[in-house]
Amino acid sequence: MVQLPPPLSSAPPREALQVLSWGGLSLPEPVPVCLRPEPIDIRSMSLPMGLPRVTVRSYPFRAAAAPLPARRPSAEPQRDRETGAGETEPAATTMRPRVRIKPPGDVVKLSERIFYLLQPDLETILETSELVFPHDPYPFQYEGMAFLAPRHAAVLADEMGLGKSMQAISTIRLLLHGGEARRVLVVCPKGLVSNWKRELSEWAPELVVAVIEGEPARRRWQWKLEDVPVTLANYEVLVRDEALVEELKLSYDLVVLDEAQRIKNRGSRTSEAVRSLRRRRSWALTGTPVENSSADLVGLFEFVSPGLVHDGMPPRALGEAISDHVLRRTKDKVLEDLPPRIDRDATIELSAEQRETYRLAEEEGVFRLSEMGPGATIQHVFELVLRLKQICNFDPATHVSSKVDRLEAELEEVAASGRKALVFSQWVDTLGKLSKRLARFGPLEYHGGMPTTARDEAIKRFRERPEHSVLMLSYGAGAVGLNLQFSEYVFLFDRWWNPAIEDQAINRAHRIGGTGGVTVTRFLATGTIEERIDRVLAGKRDLSEMILSSAEGIALDSQRLVKGFTQEELFSLFNLQPPPRRAVAA
Amino acid sequence: MQQPDEGKGAIGFLTTVASASHGVFGGYLLVDELGRPLEFHCTAPVRVSRAQEILYGPTLQSELHARRIGGSLVQAAGVKPRIVLVESQQMMPLQDETDLPVAVVDPDESLRERFHGLLPEIDLREPFERIREAIAEAQRHG
Secondary structure, eight states, rough: OOOOOOOOOOOOOOEEEEEEEEETTTEEEEEEEEEOOOOOOOOOOOOOOOOOOEEEEEEEOOSOOSSSSOOEEOOBBEEEETTSSOOOGGGGGGGGOOOOOOOOOOOOOOOHHHHHHHHOOHHHHHSSSEEEEEEOOOOOHHHHHHHHTTTTEEEOOOOEEEEEEEHHHHHHHHHHHTTSSOOOEEEEEEGGGGHHHHHHHHHHHSSOEEEESSSSSHHHHHHHHOOOSSSEEEEEHHTTTHHHHHHOOOOOEEEETGGGGGGTTTTTTTHHHHTTEEEEEEEEOSOOSSSSSSSHHHHHHHHTTTTOOOOTTTHHHHHHTTTTTTTTOOGGTTOOOOOTTEEEEEEEEEHHHHHHHHHHHHHHHHHHHHGGGGGGOOOHHHHHHHHHHHHHOTTTTTTOOHHHHHHHHHHHHHHHHOOOEEEESOOHHHHHHHHHGGGOOOEEEOOOTOOOOHHHHHHHHHOOOOOOOEEEEEHHHHHHOOTTTTTOEEEEESSOOOOHHHHHHHHTOOOOOOOEEEEEEEEEEETTTHHHHHHHHHOOOOOOOOOOOSSSSOOOOOHHHHHOOOHHHHHHHHOOOOOTTTOOOO | OOEEETTTTTTEEEEEEETTEEEEEEEEEEOTSSEEEEEEEEOBOOOOOOOOOHHGGHHHHHHHHHHHOOOOHHOOOSEEOOOEEEEEEEGGGGGTTTOOEEEEETTTTHHHHHHHTTTTSSSSOOOOOOOOHHHHHHTOOO
């Protein structure tokens, strides 16, 4: 009997087996085999049941528990303001993703990045706060705020009309209330100072604003004002007071430049002046960050984030370097949010010259009307109104015009972005003056004083030639029959008497169901007859009571014009009592 | 452990995130009644062996996630919230580790009825998203 090692098979052992082969070895005859299993060696193994130790990292935020103040949005949508004609539902009521503040790329400390990530969404903060928005922002505006809030270097490059200033103001407010900023300087073109004042009072009514203006001694006093959270200056004043700002060693937590393309030329005094400002945060607002070349962008970033980019950088590298610092939205990108027509009121403060001329003209006119007593007619009042409105457009002696300053600032952006604009006025004379001032935008005129062929040619050139950014029209000739839907901006340089006529003018560019949005800007000189007329017209909701006029602006028929405007209303424009028993206009 | 603080109206949100490559992270966010962060605590990733996974079986979630990780996080907090909210029933054993009330945020908001007056008018599921983002950020930073 042969003793063999046990087979590897798991077959049950048997006492004896007859095998003919074993491990490939042939046996001459069957051999009985006996398998004897060896005793099993049992080895035990112990596994520890304890789980790994837990290490905890903690990030307390109690010191900055309220980094963002909150406001409760009203249910009212934006209306007649920078972005919104009130044609859409309030943004808060629509289903959409909530907007969260994300940490910027240049924040590298983990605790700071986590701090931003753990903030609730902006809407939640705003909905649960005690502060309020005057109008409910659009979703893309929340995104703009979430972009600006954490950034020390930012360019908000939204297309004109999307509310760059409103987004900046709201974020400034967040920073001030959250204790992240105490002093903010806003610098804007001279023509936009009044607009910024209005926007600040609208969107941040609780903030005290110091406007730097007037004589040198007054400006020195204004610059030195402490405990004023927001200082507002125009570029010219800043350049003039550069040495003073340096002497006073003024320092700001945030400097905001509006229409920041003004500093694209690094050698300019404006650029030098803003770059010399001591500041922790630098924001630039511009609708056209690149007007001519990438050098424009380099110039802008010399203020926003010095050294980040430089001349000669390949476009791709330049783009990558600035990508985290720039936010640009165009109307087509936010069309879902926006109404097809955006109405903006551009309140204009008259220049000192205009203001004085206006004051004298009104005092003299009212005195003469008073002298006339019962002999004063609607025609007399109407003539005075027209004269005052003309002064609101241009100072007759010096041709100074605050409205043109503002219009120029707006058109710069329109032209730089390759868009087209329509400018409406009541007077052909005004269109002529505008043509001279706005020559660099290639203005074309369209009014009843032109032959039909010349008018057609103007439309053709405006439509086809990119160098013509502006078409200037009189209400009478331009309000009907023209299709200029490729124009995205409409400026009402002065106001017509009847909103229905203004709408007809606006509808040259705006068509319901059209593909693009139209931004309508109405100029209104504050503290003047324009404002008073606007109030009267705004109060009239019944079109049948409106002034009726569809005639050519220059050939105004005053009797027809004042139809619907009661005698009391006309005389009340100057706080005058109408003569007794005078018939009310039909 | 820090001295517990009476966080006026504070609410705690506690969750865990499992990562195949790193292990399990725990995150605990304490917010005020407006949803603003007061404190955040997170754990370094906790790895369990395959043997522990097998042996703990279905009890691993409650033991590791709820008791060990959850318990450590709650103890590390300085603010004492009104309530600790978790996302799943498996995290409820956390209540063995703390004397604070613990509740699961339910999709039908019946929790709000149960704890009437105790919970603020904020979206009770949203803070868990913040925790996940913060943990992901911490993970990226190593």
